[in-house]
Amino acid sequence: MVRGESTSSLQDSAGNSMLVDGEDIHHKRGLQKDSKIDGSASVARFEEEIDDKGEDKDNVLIKPVNDEDDTSVMITFNQGISPFIIVLTFVASISGFMFGYDTGYISSALISIGTDLGRELTYGDKEILTAATSLGALIAGLLAGIAADLYGRKTCILLSNVMFCIGAILQTAAFSFWQMAAGRLVMGFGVGIGSLISPLFISEIAPKMIRGRLTVINSLWLTGGQLIAYGCGAGLNHVHNGWRILVGLSLIPTVVQFTCFLFLPDTPRYYVMKGNLDKASEVLRKSYRNASDELIAQKVKELMELNNSIPGKTVTRKVWNMLRELHTKPANLRALIIGCGLQGIQQFTGWNSLMYFSGTIFETVGFSNSSAVSIVVSGTNFLFTLVAFFSIDKIGRRTILLIGLPGMTMALVVCSIAFHFIGIKFVGNSAEVTHSGFSSWGIVIIVFIILFAAFYALGIGTVPWQQSELFPQNVRGVGTSLATATNWAGCLVISSTFLTMLQNITPSGTFAFFAALACISTVFCYFCYPELSGLELEEIQTILKDGFNIKESQMLAKKRKQQVATMSNLKFEPTHEIVEA
Ligand SMILES: O[C@H]1[C@H](O)[C@@H](O)[C@H](O)[C@@H](O)[C@H]1O
Numbered sequence: 001m002v003r004g005e006s007t008s009s010l011q012d013s014a015g016n017s018m019l020v021d022g023e024d025i026h027h028k029r030g031l032q033k034d035s036k037i038d039g040s041a042s043v044a045r046f047e048e049e050i051d052d053k054g055e056d057k058d059n060v061l062i063k064p065v066n067d068e069d070d071t072s073v074m075i076t077f078n079q080g081i082s083p084f085i086i087v088l089t090f091v092a093s094i095s096g097f098m099f100g101y102d103t104g105y106i107s108s109a110l111i112s113i114g115t116d117l118g119r120e121l122t123y124g125d126k127e128i129l130t131a132a133t134s135l136g137a138l139i140a141g142l143l144a145g146i147a148a149d150l151y152g153r154k155t156c157i158l159l160s161n162v163m164f165c166i167g168a169i170l171q172t173a174a175f176s177f178w179q180m181a182a183g184r185l186v187m188g189f190g191v192g193i194g195s196l197i198s199p200l201f202i203s204e205i206a207p208k209m210i211r212g213r214l215t216v217i218n219s220l221w222l223t224g225g226q227l228i229a230y231g232c233g234a235g236l237n238h239v240h241n242g243w244r245i246l247v248g249l250s251l252i253p254t255v256v257q258f259t260c261f262l263f264l265p266d267t268p269r270y271y272v273m274k275g276n277l278d279k280a281s282e283v284l285r286k287s288y289r290n291a292s293d294e295l296i297a298q299k300v301k302e303l304m305e306l307n308n309s310i311p312g313k314t315v316t317r318k319v320w321n322m323l324r325e326l327h328t329k330p331a332n333l334r335a336l337i338i339g340c341g342l343q344g345i346q347q348f349t350g351w352n353s354l355m356y357f358s359g360t361i362f363e364t365v366g367f368s369n370s371s372a373v374s375i376v377v378s379g380t381n382f383l384f385t386l387v388a389f390f391s392i393d394k395i396g397r398r399t400i401l402l403i404g405l406p407g408m409t410m411a412l413v414v415c416s417i418a419f420h421f422i423g424i425k426f427v428g429n430s431a432e433v434t435h436s437g438f439s440s441w442g443i444v445i446i447v448f449i450i451l452f453a454a455f456y457a458l459g460i461g462t463v464p465w466q467q468s469e470l471f472p473q474n475v476r477g478v479g480t481s482l483a484t485a486t487n488w489a490g491c492l493v494i495s496s497t498f499l500t501m502l503q504n505i506t507p508s509g510t511f512a513f514f515a516a517l518a519c520i521s522t523v524f525c526y527f528c529y530p531e532l533s534g535l536e537l538e539e540i541q542t543i544l545k546d547g548f549n550i551k552e553s554q555m556l557a558k559k560r561k562q563q564v565a566t567m568s569n570l571k572f573e574p575t576h577e578i579v580e581a
Contacts, residue, residue, distance in 0.1 A: 058073040070332075082286065084286045088204050089217065096198050096218040098254060103229075111370065133185070133491055139192065150315065153200060153270055163193065171183030186329060199532050204270075227382045268284050271303055322477070326479055330544075342464035347489075352495055354453075360447075361445075377449060392463070394533075398529050398550075451532065493524055527548065
């Protein structure tokens with residue numbers, strides 16, 4: 001097999017040729033032979049094996065094992081990020097913004113709705129309005145992965161826009177509780193589709209070297225959307241029917257995204273799946289401006305090869321085979337445990353209940369402008385997502401998780417104690433505070449909820465959305481779908497039970513419960529989440545083949561980072577090579 005490689009080659013200190021793709025380094029020696037790499041070996045052996053095979057320098061091939069974007073090593077190096085990719089990422093990320101805005105505004109709206117829906121809302125009503133969106137997102141999220149393969153990512157995004165519009169119009173015009181709930185549910189369909197498709201779309205168009213960061217950009221839009229929702233909520237707090245304006249505003253970004261996508265293409269991978277190779281080449285050509293036609297053709301060919309590797313003639317058969325592959329192959333099963341585990345932890349440690357009900361909570365501890373406090377909390381979430389953006393590759397995913405989760409545990413414990421002293425009881429529709437008014441315990445609660453937000457955003461709020469790197473390409477769709485569904489199921493359970501928990505086990509008990517879960521989650525991550533930053537996708541699967549291999553992953557990640565550091569002193573020489581295997 002002959003393959004064209006246009007990339008940069010350089011020599012390391014030992015004179016071995018390396019290929020560089022942004023932050024990733026492929027030792028030219030041995031990496032192609034994943035089938036020959038003994039997965040049961042420790043990383044040391046894995047490394048040794050790579051070294052042994054390194055003798056055979058001519059018989060090498062930088063072969064993507066299971067990620068079509070890995071092939072971008074051929075054509076992305078020495079290419080500036082094309083404005084086209086930036087535009088696509090920007091427009092696709094509007095889904096992230098919608099996700100954030102639509103889940104964010106409900107907190108403010110619940111406070112200002114009053115009797116506008118024909119009756120005073122009970123805690124149960126508030127829970128239903130909040131949970132309806134998560135339920136819609138759960139249902140749509142489960143189906144979106146398959147729909148994306150059948151009808152295209154772009155079509156799904158357009159469909160999500162339609163859902164957003166119908167949902168927003170139903171809510172803005174609602175004068176009954178059930179119309180509002182229906183609007184929230186339909187909006188949830190849009191949120192669910194967007195939450196799955198947007199990161200998928202971005203990962204399919206992004207050059208590999210910046211794919212991780214582009215995924216975090218979606219999270220930045222998300223948390224930014226939540227922040228803006230809180231900001232607008234605070235501004236419209238005392239405006240008559242202000243909540244209707246708040247919901248109506250959500251129409252603007254969705255109309256923008258819909259209009260832009262009418263003129264933008266789908267991803268090359270989707271076009272290849274549908275056999276529209278001309279269109280796939282056209283999108284690739286726009287994405288990689290300096291790539292030769294030959295390389296574009298090579299990339300399309302590789303996408304076709306990878307596309308064929310998914311077994312099954314009918315959709316049902318394919319999905320079934322993927323599910324079987326996902327559950328029976330140990331590396332995939334471990335990936336699934338990590339993917340679903342992290343998404344579950346993200347929700348079951350209680351963040352969203354704070355997001356959704358923070359207005360209500362802050363009101364009960366004596367803050368009259370509770371929305372303003374909520375802005376500080378969601379602002380912290382946004383700011384620390386930015387910190388995660390800069391540290392996720394440098395400090396590493398595992399490290400930021402293991403800083404974030406214990407930090408969250410500590411903050412939750414302090415909140416639990418403070419709630420105990422403030423003496424709040426939720427009875428029926430109202431909260432009774434033993435020491436009414438503003439108190440020092442109230443301040444403690446605010447400060448530690450802000451700290452909780454910071455630790456959350458730094459680690460578990462951001463890292464789970466890197467889920468696609470855990471799965472090989474042939475089970476990625478279904479794997480990430482299950483992980484995303486775990487996220488929405490957790491969100492649904494927590495948001496629909498939070499106020500009831502406050503009533504039945506007191507706020508102090510509720511926060512203690514979340515603290516216990518955060519503590520258990522720390523243990524889970526400590527034993528099950530390897531360090532994946534800087535690792536090749538094929539290395540991730542090798543790491544997961546015979547265990548979670550934490551130590552080995554840390555050693556390997558360290559080694560890869562050292563190599564990257566060494567590389568920066570070396571001279572890059574763009575080459576065009578034909579490598580035979
Ligand atoms: O990653 C996001 C983010 O942390 C949001 O603040 C949260 O509301 C979402 O549920 C979560 O998925």
